Amino acid sequence: MKEFNFLKKAADLMPPLYETVVRPVSGIPEGRNMRDGDSFMLDFGTHLVGFITLSVEVQKGDDTADSPLAVQFEFFENLREDTGEYYTGGMSRSWFQVQTVFADNPYEPVVLTRRYAFRYVRITFPANTSYAVSYKDCFVKAVSSADLSEVEPLPEDTDPLLVKLDNTALLTLKNCMQTVFEDGPKRDRRLWLGDLYLQAKANYCTFKNNDLVLRCLYLFAGLPHENGCLSSAIFQEPVLRNQSWILHDYALFFCGTLADYYRATGRIGVVRELWQTAYRQTEIAYEAFEKNGGAAPSDMYFTDWCPGLDKATAALGILVSMLKEALFLADAIGDSTRQKVLSERIGEVSKALKAAYNPAEKLFKAPSGQLSVHSQMWAVLSGVLGDGDNAAVMLETLKRKDLVKPVTPYAMHYFSEALIRCGLKDEAFAFIKDYWGAMIEKGFDCFPEVFVKDNPEASPYGSVAMNSYCHAWSCTPSYFIRTYL
């Protein structure tokens, strides 16, 4: 059975995790005697994913510890999480990174067995013990499958801000690289195809863990839905399975991810293995387009977290772009039958997309009449217009303030890519420095899942406490810097 085959291959590619021991850089309560609610906040100076161990000194002068030691841990990727409010949003409160331990032996280190993602940890001793304790040691065994030694340093003369962006992007990607490319290590720790597509792009020019990309491709290919459509995400835990959701853009990105993998490795054998799976995604998305009367069923496309976005035109751009990636793969293995089919379909969808273009305004409209950055960037990336018109569209997009704007670094990646695609490299890097640079200014250690410059409270989850502050799809500054500079 083919699925089993893919999953077996994925299992064989399980990567080793590199461990680094990290100790706090500040917040250590030197010589302080604590009990009955006393607490302190450790700062590890950088974002970490790993396992924590705390050791305390039971105070001399007190009798031997005559009761268990209660220790409460609260982990924060970012102090914006420390709202102290009771969360009422839709995500499960069980994602909050807290744990209270009752240590029967306070002389032994307290070792938490769960993995946490954090820079800060508040440690509280809530109980009125007869004995006080003081800080002895705390360390984190940080884990990642990324090998930093693979990363080439940027040239000496690189713009310092770009160096900062690159370092932050590297840390973001590294901390999401575990036994799969996770979307975010705090939660939901899942392999998403949309995230994988961008993580893989950044990986090829940084950590070069190409086998991890291949492992993830096999996992998706090994766990399709009944009609052969790929799921938008894979659960490794608690049970290896696909998620029930289907998103056409995510499924189509399998073609883009496979094409990029082939460009990076030249491994045509892998393309042959996965070609059926990749091609099937274009069939499903194209049939949906046809059934929908020559329009993409936009509720089947994620595109961005942007509320009220009319995705229909952007969706056509995504479909054309990925049909072209599929054609690139068909060319590579010489599947002439499908080359023909794909070319025709690219033509059909391109026609529909072009119909949304208003040459006078130099912008693409969504069916609702909505003008969004999303429509422009995907139309440009699809290449349905010539280079000149593409550039005109992006310049217009830069000029116009009234367009609906992306709210995620994920969508901003495609915007930046679109600028570069039509020769506006300077504008692209100006934008990257402005948008991702603002995250650095705001003191983020990694690039977050959601970032809106003028709205720090932006959250798709009802509270910034639930936001992911180290999110893989935001890691592409390294890709842009290392690919285009």
Place this chain on the structure above:
Amino acid sequence: MKEFNFLKKAADLMPPLYETVVRPVSGIPEGRNMRDGDSFMLDFGTHLVGFITLSVEVQKGDDTADSPLAVQFEFFENLREDTGEYYTGGMSRSWFQVQTVFADNPYEPVVLTRRYAFRYVRITFPANTSYAVSYKDCFVKAVSSADLSEVEPLPEDTDPLLVKLDNTALLTLKNCMQTVFEDGPKRDRRLWLGDLYLQAKANYCTFKNNDLVLRCLYLFAGLPHENGCLSSAIFQEPVLRNQSWILHDYALFFCGTLADYYRATGRIGVVRELWQTAYRQTEIAYEAFEKNGGAAPSDMYFTDWCPGLDKATAALGILVSMLKEALFLADAIGDSTRQKVLSERIGEVSKALKAAYNPAEKLFKAPSGQLSVHSQMWAVLSGVLGDGDNAAVMLETLKRKDLVKPVTPYAMHYFSEALIRCGLKDEAFAFIKDYWGAMIEKGFDCFPEVFVKDNPEASPYGSVAMNSYCHAWSCTPSYFIRTYL
């Protein structure tokens, strides 16, 4: 080094723990879908000491568990503990038996690694998970070093109430018998000499785990204070050591415990080994008596949890009783020098005790003039009066309502023993049935640390939530029933 020797011998006598798997008898939420604060209370039908495992069914229809499962456990020996109040007493709140677990894999059983003592457990799913869970299984691996097969059944025709008292006492002792004789398995789980003395008495006529008694004698002998005085308690965990406290009555009970061990086993070699240690306790207590001008330093005696008790006379009774047990040991090994010394000292202390006797009133007074049951029972047990006078004292004690009364089954043991000692066996059993029987009536599964018939709120710790509801020193009904009936 002798201490090392004793501790080595204690280690060699580490008992195996018998495991029994127990499942709840009621409270199972059959087929109920739970999340977001839903909870249920399991009743295991009996008091248990052990390790709990919970399994849940993740509800079909929901997507795979996409977030950790938070599970909160609250354990109760007795529902009187479920006060819901914030404890402000002197004991550490870390003793309360609660734990919240965040299970990354809700498909696997949740196994708590700490040992708990309980009959009831409330299980709550506090988080707003996207999936509901239902009850699948829950069991406790109950542990004890007591071997029930050693216990002989009582005669067919035994009074049903006495059978109940015996069963409850057996359960109480069994659940306190772990790798040492613990005082209470909920907390502080410590080996106390005063408790050991009574547990050992009950053990000889029930579980007959005589090596566990010997192991405990070695632990005390192996961890004396600098002057050779034994500690009142031994910590096994977190570090094997003696407790700083010194109580003369507890230290003296080492003589009584060793004497009982010899009577039960006839092992004179053990008496020889431990004789120095035992005798040293009598020296220390006697010197303190002399230093104190021929009176026992009553603040060095525990006697009972009874508030405002003048212990001085009872303390003399304890001292005489244990000097006599030491003399019994000296006779057994033929240590003539010390036979002589002990006889003289018994005379000296007896004289002081007799001086507290008022023949007209047929009662012993404490120096403050206080009349307490404690003074009478210990004076009688010391045997300073003849049998006739002893009986008169106990009859008077039974008659008088104005005497300060014991508040613990521990002290009530000596009261019952005193009645039997002077031939008032019927009165003794009438009392045992009345006092320990009242605990059964009040629905206790085991005999608690503290019990005052007309005050269910009685607690030495500021709240019944902190009381120990399975306490070894209350287990002697089995000893009385099996020794004197």
